[in-house]
Amino acid sequence: MPRNSGTNQPGGVQSVHRSLDLLEAVAARGGTLSIGEIAEVTGVPLPTTHRLLRTLVDRGYMRQMPDRRYALGFRLVPLGGSASAMAGAGTDRLLRGLVDALGETANLAMLDGDQVAYVAQAPGRHAMRMFTEVGRRVHPHCTAVGKALLASTPEADVRALLARTGLPRHTDHTLTDADAFVAALAQVREAGFALDEGEQEVGVRCVAVALGGGPLPLALSISGPAPRMTDELVAEAVPLLRRTASALVSEVS
Incomplete structure (x- = not known):
C-alpha cells in the first residue's frame, strides 16, 4: 500500500480515506499491528491515527488486543x-x-x-x-x-x-x-x-x-x-x- 494513500486521493473526505487506509494496512499484513506500525505504513500522523483507531474500535471495525496491538474487528464479517x-x-x-x-x-x-x-x-x-x-x-x-x-x-x-x-x-x-x-x-x-x-x-x-x-x-x-x-x-x-x-x-x- 502506498504511504499517504488517503491524502493523495483526488476527492472525498480525508478522514474517511485515512480510516480505510488503516483498515487496509492491517488487512494487508494479515494479523496485528501496533499503532506506531499503522502510522508508519499509512503515513497518517500518529495523533490522527490514534483518534481514528479509537473510532474504529468503538464501532467494532477494529479491535485492540491484550498486547495493545490492533486487529480487524468482527463488525467487518457480516x-x-x-x-x-x-x-x-x-x-x-x-x-x-x-x-x-x-x-x-x-x-x-x-x-x-x-x-x-x-x-x-x-x-x-x-x-x-x-x-x-x-x-x-x-x-x-x-x-x-x-x-x-x-x-x-x-x-x-x-x-x-x-x-x-x-x-x-x-x-x-x-x-x-x-x-x-x-x-x-x-x-x-x-x-x-x-x-x-x-x-x-x-x-x-x-x-x-x-x-x-x-x-x-x-x-x-x-x-x-x-x-x-x-x-x-x-x-x-x-x-x-x-x-x-x-x-x-x-x-x-
Whole structure:
C-alpha cells in the first residue's frame, strides 16, 4: 500500500480515506499491528491515527488486543458476507464445482477502479493450497484475472491505467513494460484465457477467463502451486472455466 494513500486521493473526505487506509494496512499484513506500525505504513500522523483507531474500535471495525496491538474487528464479517452475496446466490456452488473437478482453489474477481478485487473463493482440496482473502485488491498487470479483464478493454484505456498505477515488480516474472503487457493482452484475446506464470507470487500459477456478457467486469480463475498447475491441468481447466463463467453470468445478471 502506498504511504499517504488517503491524502493523495483526488476527492472525498480525508478522514474517511485515512480510516480505510488503516483498515487496509492491517488487512494487508494479515494479523496485528501496533499503532506506531499503522502510522508508519499509512503515513497518517500518529495523533490522527490514534483518534481514528479509537473510532474504529468503538464501532467494532477494529479491535485492540491484550498486547495493545490492533486487529480487524468482527463488525467487518457480516459486511464481507453481504459483499460476497452480491456475486450471486449460486456462486459458491459453482466455484466448489470447479474445485471438485480440478482440486485447486477457485476465485471470482472483479475490476474495481484501477485494481482487481477478489469477491468470492472456494479453497482447493489439497493440504497445500492457495488462499487469497475475499476483498483483497491487487494490481491487474500481474494476475491472470486482471489480464482476462483488461484483454477486452481498449488499448488506450489500458495504457492510461498503467500510467496511473505503474507496473510494479512483484517477482522476476512480472511484466513491467507497458508494450510487453499490451502484447500479452493480445495473446489473451487470441487464446481466450489468461495465465499468471508466477508474476504475482513466486511458485504460483493461475489460469483465468472473463465473464463475457455479464453486468459486472468479472473474471474466474483457478490457482495453485506451479508443480501441480501443469499444462495438462490448464488445458483441462479452460473449458470448465468457460462453462462455469457462462453459468455465473446468469447468477449475477
